[in-house]
Amino acid sequence: MNGVHDMGGMHGFGPVEPEVDEPLFHAEWEARVRAMMYATVGRVFNLDEFRYGIEQMPPADYLRSSYFERWLATVEYNLIEKGVLTGAELDARTALLHEQPDADLSSSGSVENPWQTAEDMAGPPVHEITPRFAVGDAVVTLNQHPTGHTRLPRYTRGKRGVIHLVHGPEVFADTNAHGLGRNPQVVYSVRFAARELWGDAAEPDGTLNIDLWESYLEPARD
Numbered sequence: 659m660n661g662v663h664d665m666g667g668m669h670g671f672g673p674v675e676p677e678v679d680e681p682l683f684h685a686e687w688e689a690r691v692r693a694m695m696y697a698t699v700g701r702v703f704n705l706d707e708f709r710y711g712i713e714q715m716p717p718a719d720y721l722r723s724s725y726f727e728r729w730l731a732t733v734e735y736n737l738i739e740k741g742v743l744t745g746a747e748l749d750a751r752t753a754l755l756h757e758q759p760d761a762d763l764s765s766s767g768s769v770e771n772p773w774q775t776a777e778d779m780a781g782p783p784v785h786e787i788t789p790r791f792a793v794g795d796a797v798v799t800l801n802q803h804p805t806g807h808t809r810l811p812r813y814t815r816g817k818r819g820v821i822h823l824v825h826g827p828e829v830f831a832d833t834n835a836h837g838l839g840r841n842p843q844v845v846y847s848v849r850f851a852a853r854e855l856w857g858d859a860a861e862p863d864g865t866l867n868i869d870l871w872e873s874y875l876e877p878a879r880d
Contacts, residue, residue: 660803660812662717667813667855688726694733703736706835710807711735787827789844789872795821796878797848799870807835810874817854818878822867823847830871843872 665671683689699708711732712720720728737743754761791797801816809831827842834840852864 660805661713663713663715663720664812666811683726691726691730691733695729698733698737702740702742704834706807706829706831707736707739707837708732709831710835711739713807787842787844789824789846791821791824791846791872791875791877793821793824797821797846797875798878799848799874800876804832806832808832810870811868813855814850814868814870817850819848819850819854819868821846822849825869828871830873832871845869845871846875848875 683692695708699705703711709732712728714735715723715728715731719731723731734748738745738748751763755763796818797820798818799810799814799816802810803812803815823846825845825847828845830841830843846869847867848870849865849867852860852866853862855866
């Protein structure tokens with residue numbers, strides 16, 4: 659994606675200030691959202707679809723939302739996309755809770771279970787794939803700007819790095835997020851010089867390692 663959701667490496671959001679003695683949850687509803695995530699990911703939709711759903715949030719909503727508000731938004735989006743519930747049903751239940759905060763939310767009757775098992779969602783096993791690159795190879799990331807989901811950060815595109823580690827094949831998020839297949843690829847830990855990514859303002863000896871799928875990379879040409 660190329661929208662505001664790709665915040666990695668962006669300026670203008672202020673310093674990172676870790677919270678001292680941060681609790682696991684700041685409110686009870688956050689724990690409920692986490693439970694919803696664990697109950698649906700791997701059964702109704704996969705993890706890459708979960709991430710893509712967050713990217714469907716309007717930019718202003720995304721920026722003012724907290725971490726678990728974004729999780730709730732993608733759970734709602736994906737449940738509607740998969741036909742588990744409708745937007746009208748969600749709106750009706752929300753309106754009911756505004757009017758009657760203590761309303762009985764238990765279901766009545768029987769509903770066909772549309773959920774898949776984790777085994778169904780996993781698909782066929784990932785087999786061994788011969789890596790195209792080896793440790794020490796110089797590579798350049800593709801300068802591409804897809805309209806759908808991608809795990810290639812915007813600030814790394816068109817940048818030169820070196821293969822630091824070779825990982826085993828992993829499901830390709832860019833296709834898996836859209837129901838286009840798992841299409842496993844070798845993943846590499848690519849080391850970039852900080853100044854390659856952010857110019858002379860970066861620390862001179864700083865480096866950053868990023869795990870990237872093979873199709874994001876091409877050999878560097880001197």
